[in-house]
Amino acid sequence: MSEKDIDRELLQTIAGMDDKPEGAAFNIRKNGGCEGRFSSENIAITGKTDKAGIDINVKPGTKNETCFIPVIITESGVSEMVYNDFFIGEDCDVNIVAGCGIFNCGGDDSRHDGVHTFHVGKNSHIKYTEKHYGAGDGKGGRVMNPQTVVYLDENASITMETVQIRGIDSTVRDTRIYCEKGAEAVITERLLTHGEQHADSNMIIELNGEDSKGRVISRSVAQDDSVQVFKPCVIGNAKCFGHVQCDSIIMGNANIHSVPEIAANCADAQLIHEAAIGKIAGDQILKLQTLGLTEEQAEDCILKGFMS
Amino acid sequence: MLELRDICYSVKENGEALDILDHVSLIIPDGQLVVFTGPNGGGKTTLAKIIMGLAQPTSGSIVWDGRDVTNMSITERANAGISYGFQQPPRFKGITVRKLLTLASGEKTLSKDRCCQFLTRVGLCANDYLTREVDSSLSGGEVKRIEIATILARNSKLMIFDEPEAGIDLWSFARLTETFEQIHKEGRASMIIISHQERIISLADEVVVIGEGRIRHRGVVSEVLPNILADTTGSCPVIGKEASGK
Numbered sequence: 338m339s340e341k342d343i344d345r346e347l348l349q350t351i352a353g354m355d356d357k358p359e360g361a362a363f364n365i366r367k368n369g370g371c372e373g374r375f376s377s378e379n380i381a382i383t384g385k386t387d388k389a390g391i392d393i394n395v396k397p398g399t400k401n402e403t404c405f406i407p408v409i410i411t412e413s414g415v416s417e418m419v420y421n422d423f424f425i426g427e428d429c430d431v432n433i434v435a436g437c438g439i440f441n442c443g444g445d446d447s448r449h450d451g452v453h454t455f456h457v458g459k460n461s462h463i464k465y466t467e468k469h470y471g472a473g474d475g476k477g478g479r480v481m482n483p484q485t486v487v488y489l490d491e492n493a494s495i496t497m498e499t500v501q502i503r504g505i506d507s508t509v510r511d512t513r514i515y516c517e518k519g520a521e522a523v524i525t526e527r528l529l530t531h532g533e534q535h536a537d538s539n540m541i542i543e544l545n546g547e548d549s550k551g552r553v554i555s556r557s558v559a560q561d562d563s564v565q566v567f568k569p570c571v572i573g574n575a576k577c578f579g580h581v582q583c584d585s586i587i588m589g590n591a592n593i594h595s596v597p598e599i600a601a602n603c604a605d606a607q608l609i610h611e612a613a614i615g616k617i618a619g620d621q622i623l624k625l626q627t628l629g630l631t632e633e634q635a636e637d638c639i640l641k642g643f644m645s
Numbered sequence: 646m647l648e649l650r651d652i653c654y655s656v657k658e659n660g661e662a663l664d665i666l667d668h669v670s671l672i673i674p675d676g677q678l679v680v681f682t683g684p685n686g687g688g689k690t691t692l693a694k695i696i697m698g699l700a701q702p703t704s705g706s707i708v709w710d711g712r713d714v715t716n717m718s719i720t721e722r723a724n725a726g727i728s729y730g731f732q733q734p735p736r737f738k739g740i741t742v743r744k745l746l747t748l749a750s751g752e753k754t755l756s757k758d759r760c761c762q763f764l765t766r767v768g769l770c771a772n773d774y775l776t777r778e779v780d781s782s783l784s785g786g787e788v789k790r791i792e793i794a795t796i797l798a799r800n801s802k803l804m805i806f807d808e809p810e811a812g813i814d815l816w817s818f819a820r821l822t823e824t825f826e827q828i829h830k831e832g833r834a835s836m837i838i839i840s841h842q843e844r845i846i847s848l849a850d851e852v853v854v855i856g857e858g859r860i861r862h863r864g865v866v867s868e869v870l871p872n873i874l875a876d877t878t879g880s881c882p883v884i885g886k887e888a889s890g891k
Contacts, residue, residue, distance in 0.1 A: 556738070556739070584738060618735055620731070620733075620735040621735045621737060623699060623719065623735075624731060624734065624735050625748065626718070626719040626720050626723065627697060627699075627719055627723050627728060627729045628723060628728075628748050628749045628751075628795065628799065629720060629723040629724050629751055629799075630720065630748065631720050632720075638740070638748065639737065639740070641739075642737055642738070642739035642740035642744065643737075643738050643739040644739065645739050
């Protein structure tokens with residue numbers, strides 16, 4: 338596969354990009370350098386001068402715009418620490434597509450550590466999508482450690498979708514969200530591990546303002562000898578609503594620890610958590626076989642549906 | 646045509662063989678609606694599962710459409726035109742009603758109109774259900790009706806329904822019986838329905854009463870119905886007395 342093809346496959350997989358997006362703000366980071374950048378009228382992207390990373394400034398009132406900031410690593414042995422800061426004005430409704438793809442066909446580890454910090458203004462909504470994917474047949478590891486910190490001002494909201502598609506050997510995810518009055522955070526996490534991969538996902542959602550809401554929906558599949566550890570925590574410091582739901586499918590000799598936590602520091606906090614780990618149910622496979630699927634197709638269909 | 650030849654099915658219990666089905670033979674001609682009925686634990690569901698390949702007979706053979714399917718897998722039988730509606734259908738997190746209907750149809754995509762046709766026939770509105778996941782957010786009755794809709798979407802030559810009425814409300818049940826009647830009238834498929842409902846039994850070309858692993862009675866509705874009650878009361882003198890009103 339040519340380098341161009343590798344870039345295209347990674348960008349398509351993590352950000353749904355076939356080419357540089359026309360008219361939309363974007364920043365493509367490749368092997369530690371800038372592969373392309375564009376600021377739109379309402380979304381300005383500027384490089385940091387004191388460390389690696391970018392600032393993304395979204396003008397107040399910006400609606401229905403998308404900003405793409407994918408990261409790809411195609412060289413073995415690259416290791417980087419990147420800081421991206423988002424400043425979202427008031428009354429915005431924007432879509433931010435991040436994601437990281439590592440193609441490693443060498444013997445050294447390739448590693449991307451990123452800290453994304455969002456300051457979301459009053460009454461603004463952002464949808465944040467972050468997909469992680471590893472490929473290449475090298476023995477070197479594909480390592481990603483994303484940190485996401487979100488400050489939601491009054492009545493602001495974030496819908497966050499994080500997906501680990503496959504191929505990431507080691508990840509430690511750290512997510513912290515702070516909600517003011519009326520703010521809402523909905524985090525949907527999808528995570529697949531296989532081989533001897535290891536994934537840790539830690540989340541803390543602080544519901545600090547009255548009528549704030551937090552919801553975590555985590556679904557994962559652990560195959561082969563992989564290990565997953567989930568620690569999502571919702572803290573209610575005011576009259577608020579929080580819900581944590583973790584569902585995992587376990588296969589082979591995998592190991593899953595699911596430790597959802599809720600903590601209330603206010604009598605009006607309403608918090609719920611639930612967690613389940615189980616293998617694919619035999620009757621699900623049988624049902625799909627009666628629809629004409631083979632056992633392998635049935636399993637694949639169940640896993641794809643579960644992770645969709 | 647479906648032909649069951651001398652089907653036996655036994656399981657081991659405490660080291661001893663327990664016969665669930667005992668030399669059952671049956672022929673179901675094309676386009677016929679046959680109802681399996683009889684007391685709980687009599688072997689009806691096991692027989693239906695054996696036809697679909699969900700259980701393997703200890704001995705005997707199954708011939709469908711001129712082919713011996715006894716050693717075929719579930720998938721092969723499904724592709725040979727046999728479908729099966731489960732008594733207690735499984736739920737799928739993340740799989741929508743539309744996806745399940747599409748899988749059942751065997752096509753890559755299924756238009757909303759086609760989905761609507763299948764769902765309407767089980768009393769569900771496509772607008773309300775197509776994007777919903779077939780998970781625990783649906784009631785037992787809703788899942789059951791979606792299950793039946795998947796069988797309609799398969800459009801196979803042999804449709805097996807295991808207690809389709811279970812958990813379904815009276816109004817939807819009326820719609821469902823109309824659907825069975827309509828399929829029967831069209832004559833494109835043979836149907837085996839396991840049921841205890843008189844309304845469904847009355848639709849049958851033939852009623853097969855299965856009890857203690859054998860065919861106890863078979864025939865047209867008017868002949869067989871009187872025997873069902875007698876079988877159900879069994880040898881209990883109290884139930885028998887109450888049933889006869891004496």
